[in-house]
Amino acid sequence: MLDNIQKNLKDKALPTNNGGLPSDIDLNPGDSAEGRDMFGSAWDSVTGFLGKVTDGVTETFSESSVGRILRSLGLPIGGEPDDNGGEDSATWGISETVNEDWRVRLSIAPGFGDAVIMKPFTLTDNNLVFPYTPSIIISNSASYTPIKPVHSNYPFYAYQNSQVDNITITGDFTVETMEDGKYWIAMVHYLRSVTKMAYGATPNVGAPPPVIKLNGFGEYVFNDVPVVVSNFTVELPTDVDYIFVKRVGTRGTHVPTKSTLSVTLIPMYSRRNIKRFSLKSFISGSLTRSKYGFI
Numbered sequence: 001m002l003d004n005i006q007k008n009l010k011d012k013a014l015p016t017n018n019g020g021l022p023s024d025i026d027l028n029p030g031d032s033a034e035g036r037d038m039f040g041s042a043w044d045s046v047t048g049f050l051g052k053v054t055d056g057v058t059e060t061f062s063e064s065s066v067g068r069i070l071r072s073l074g075l076p077i078g079g080e081p082d083d084n085g086g087e088d089s090a091t092w093g094i095s096e097t098v099n100e101d102w103r104v105r106l107s108i109a110p111g112f113g114d115a116v117i118m119k120p121f122t123l124t125d126n127n128l129v130f131p132y133t134p135s136i137i138i139s140n141s142a143s144y145t146p147i148k149p150v151h152s153n154y155p156f157y158a159y160q161n162s163q164v165d166n167i168t169i170t171g172d173f174t175v176e177t178m179e180d181g182k183y184w185i186a187m188v189h190y191l192r193s194v195t196k197m198a199y200g201a202t203p204n205v206g207a208p209p210p211v212i213k214l215n216g217f218g219e220y221v222f223n224d225v226p227v228v229v230s231n232f233t234v235e236l237p238t239d240v241d242y243i244f245v246k247r248v249g250t251r252g253t254h255v256p257t258k259s260t261l262s263v264t265l266i267p268m269y270s271r272r273n274i275k276r277f278s279l280k281s282f283i284s285g286s287l288t289r290s291k292y293g294f295i
Contacts, residue, residue: 104216134171181245225293
């Protein structure tokens with residue numbers, strides 16, 4: 001039986017060429033009828049399998065949670081960014097179109113910057129700048145006086161006045177270099193100074209603490225808002241290192257590498273500027289962008 005099988009195989013074997021391949025096999029099976037007959041079913045199986053894999057991957061990224069997450073990230077189609085950003089495109093920090101310093105800062109009162117200890121403020125254009133984006137609480141309120149008629153379930157309210165409430169700013173300060181340490185010292189000394197009136201042996205005895213300007217985040221948030229510092233606190237934590245700053249004082253000064261500063265500000269508008277207030281101009285935004293700093 002084995003001899004018959006071997007004989008049949010020899011009779012059906014294709015002749016080979018010198019390269020060891022059967023001479024009748026076309027290396028381009030798709031170009032001949034014999035090739036299509038021989039490899040057609042296998043080729044159709046492979047292409048069909050690949051098509052199902054492609055459809056499965058596409059469906060997975062279209063319907064699965066993975067696909068939804070990627071789309072939620074705003075990834076552009078094909079992974080290529082859209083050059084037509086449009087007017088709604090946002091930018092981080094300073095760019096070609098945003099060239100203003102939007103950091104939160106307090107101006108240095110006239111005459112205060114002349115002191116040697118205040119010289120570090122010249123590095124920030126004579127402003128006390130919060131190095132990191134601080135937490136800010138702002139509040140506006142309108143007061144109404146209740147009128148309570150006798151034998152009535154509901155009072156009536158008469159408008160009394162409106163006001164801008166205190167502004168609280170809380171931010172972190174870090175110190176890594178000698179220059180940072182000098183800036184921290186100047187910051188603490190400046191806030192101590194602007195909470196004091198002119199008293200004792202000073203030329204302008206009786207003058208109250210100065211009015212300074214608050215700026216930050218752009219014209220429609222804080223634009224030259226006149227404020228006075230009513231309170232400030234600085235935390236000197238125990239769980240951080242302290243840097244020794246040379247040549248500040250006779251024996252130098254130690255400052256924390258990280259501290260938290262909190263400042264409470266009262267918006268302070270003069271009677272002359274209040275006369276310039278116009279609700280129509282305020283609604284249009286022109287007063288918010290003006291030098292009067294209405295908020």
